[in-house]
Amino acid sequence: MTIQKLKTYLENLPAGWVVTGHSAPDADAVISALFEAYRLTVAGTPAAPVLQGALPREVAYLLGDLAILLPTTDALDPAVPLVLTDHNDVAAYQNPVMAVVDHHPVTTEKVPSGIDTEIRPVGAATTLVAFRLRRDGITPDAGCARLLLGAILLDTENLSPRKAKAEDREAVAWLAPLCGADTDALFAALQAELLSETDVATLYRRDYRRYTDPKGQVRLGWAILKVWADACPDPDVVRHLLAQDTAPTRVAKIVQNSRTDGTRTEYYLAAGEEAEALLTLVQSMAGDTAVRTAPDTVFLPETAAHWGRKRYAVLLNETWRKKS
Numbered sequence: 001m002t003i004q005k006l007k008t009y010l011e012n013l014p015a016g017w018v019v020t021g022h023s024a025p026d027a028d029a030v031i032s033a034l035f036e037a038y039r040l041t042v043a044g045t046p047a048a049p050v051l052q053g054a055l056p057r058e059v060a061y062l063l064g065d066l067a068i069l070l071p072t073t074d075a076l077d078p079a080v081p082l083v084l085t086d087h088n089d090v091a092a093y094q095n096p097v098m099a100v101v102d103h104h105p106v107t108t109e110k111v112p113s114g115i116d117t118e119i120r121p122v123g124a125a126t127t128l129v130a131f132r133l134r135r136d137g138i139t140p141d142a143g144c145a146r147l148l149l150g151a152i153l154l155d156t157e158n159l160s161p162r163k164a165k166a167e168d169r170e171a172v173a174w175l176a177p178l179c180g181a182d183t184d185a186l187f188a189a190l191q192a193e194l195l196s197e198t199d200v201a202t203l204y205r206r207d208y209r210r211y212t213d214p215k216g217q218v219r220l221g222w223a224i225l226k227v228w229a230d231a232c233p234d235p236d237v238v239r240h241l242l243a244q245d246t247a248p249t250r251v252a253k254i255v256q257n258s259r260t261d262g263t264r265t266e267y268y269l270a271a272g273e274e275a276e277a278l279l280t281l282v283q284s285m286a287g288d289t290a291v292r293t294a295p296d297t298v299f300l301p302e303t304a305a306h307w308g309r310k311r312y313a314v315l316l317n318e319t320w321r322k323k324s
Contacts, residue, residue: 001038001141001144002141002143002144003066003141003143006034006038006066006143006144007066009038010066010069010070011069013048013071014041014047014048015046015048016045016047016048017040017045017046017048017080017082017098018048018049018050018076018080018081018082018083018095019034019036019037019040019047019048019082019083019085020033020049020050020051020052020076020082020083020084021033021052021084021085021086021087021125022052022086022087022209023053023208024053024205024206024207024223025051025052025053025054025055025056025059026056026059026154026206027056027058027062027151027154027155028086028124028125028126028152028154028155029086029125030049030051030059030063030070030151031059031126031147031148031150032085032086032101032124032128032151033051033083034049034070034147035126035129035148036049036083036085036101036129036132037049037083039132039133039136039138040083042136042138043136049070049071050071050072050073050076051070051071051072051073052072052073052074052076053072053074053205053206054206055072056194056197057193057194058154058190058191058193061189061190062146062150063147076093076095077095078093078095079095080095081095081096081097082095082096082097082098083099083100083101084100084101084102085100085101085102085125085129086102086104086125087102087104088100088102088106088117088119089210089212091212098115098116099116099117100115100116100118100119101125101128101129101132103120103122104119104310105314106119122165122168123152123156123159123163123165123167123168124151124152124155124168126151126152126155126171127165127168127171128167130148130152130171130174131167131171133148134174140178140179141178142178142180143179145175145178146175146179146181146186149176149179149181149183149186150186150187150190152168152171152172153172153183153186153187154187154190154194156168158183158184158187159172162308163308194226195226195227195228195231197227198227198233200225200233200237201241203225203226204223204238204241204245204254205223207223207224207225208221209221209222209309211313211316211317213317213320214320214321219251219274219316219320220251220253220278220313220316221245222255222309223253223254224255225238225256227256232256232267235269235297238254238256238269239271239296241254242269242270242272243271251270251271251272251273251274251275251278253268253269253270253271253275253278254267254269254270255268255309264302264306265299265301265302266300266304266306267293267297267298267299267300268297268298268299268300269296269297270296270297277316277319279297281315281316282298282300285305285307285312286298286304286305286307287303287304289301289303290304
């Protein structure tokens with residue numbers, strides 16, 4: 001598998017299935033969809049990757065000349081069979097879903113049935129796709145290996161113990177020698193591109209997730225704003241976005257990460273019916289150093305316990321399950 005073959009594939013995409021990540025694409029969603037579509041096509045099932053939403057700048061940087069070749073859409077033809085990567089929200093689509101490759105927990109009562117499903121708690125969906133390539137005897141050249149490697153590093157925060165699993169480390173150990181990359185240098189370059197975005201609306205849309213209750217009702221919308229320490233967005237601008245996005249049965253929340261000097265501080269702003277429950281949960285899990293700085297805001301200094309949104313979503317889901 002060479003970067004030139006991947007380029008030729010993108011220039012002559014076959015009609016057939018569509019492989020797509022979630023509607024707020026990050027590197028993991030984009031790269032996992034691209035390589036899973038290529039793998040399916042090589043295996044005899046024509047498939048094309050389709051990007052829902054704008055391509056983030058760090059992903060464009062990683063893809064280089066391939067970025068312009070990725071098909072994009074704001075709406076999918078409901079008749080086209082889908083393969084979902086980096087998410088498992090089957091109910092969000094009218095399309096027949098043929099397969100799911102994901103690393104997030106299923107947040108509804110039912111695991112998707114009747115389709116090819118691989119949902120495993122690893123650090124990146126791209127890790128699962130990389131293993132599928134290796135299983136099928138598809139060895140990436142240096143250019144392709146760099147794409148896969150970059151996506152895994154970004155989604156696991158450079159194999160952070162908090163995010164990476166043994167499978168992610170194994171995938172990186174396979175891919176890094178294939179492309180000769182210094183993983184620390186590659187992650188630093190990609191992270192610099194990611195953090196150079198400062199437009200608040202773009203930041204809000206680029207990493208937005210929806211979470212549903214056990215009945216499949218959307219209860220939580222979650223956006224993470226990843227910025228330099230000296231570029232934290234104006235909270236009033238964030239509040240305006242939250243007010244626009246929040247409906248009576250849904251909460252939207254912002255996490256602001258500061259990473260320039262190796263520290264980690266976070267602000268959580270929340271709105272909607274679940275806002276108080278969310279902020280109470282964040283503050284209780286963070287410990288005594290967390291501070292309620294406003295009715296809609298909790299600040300977590302570096303000394304607080306920092307958790308990922310997946311963990312909060314699971315705990316909130318348990319609460320919703322008990323209420324239902």
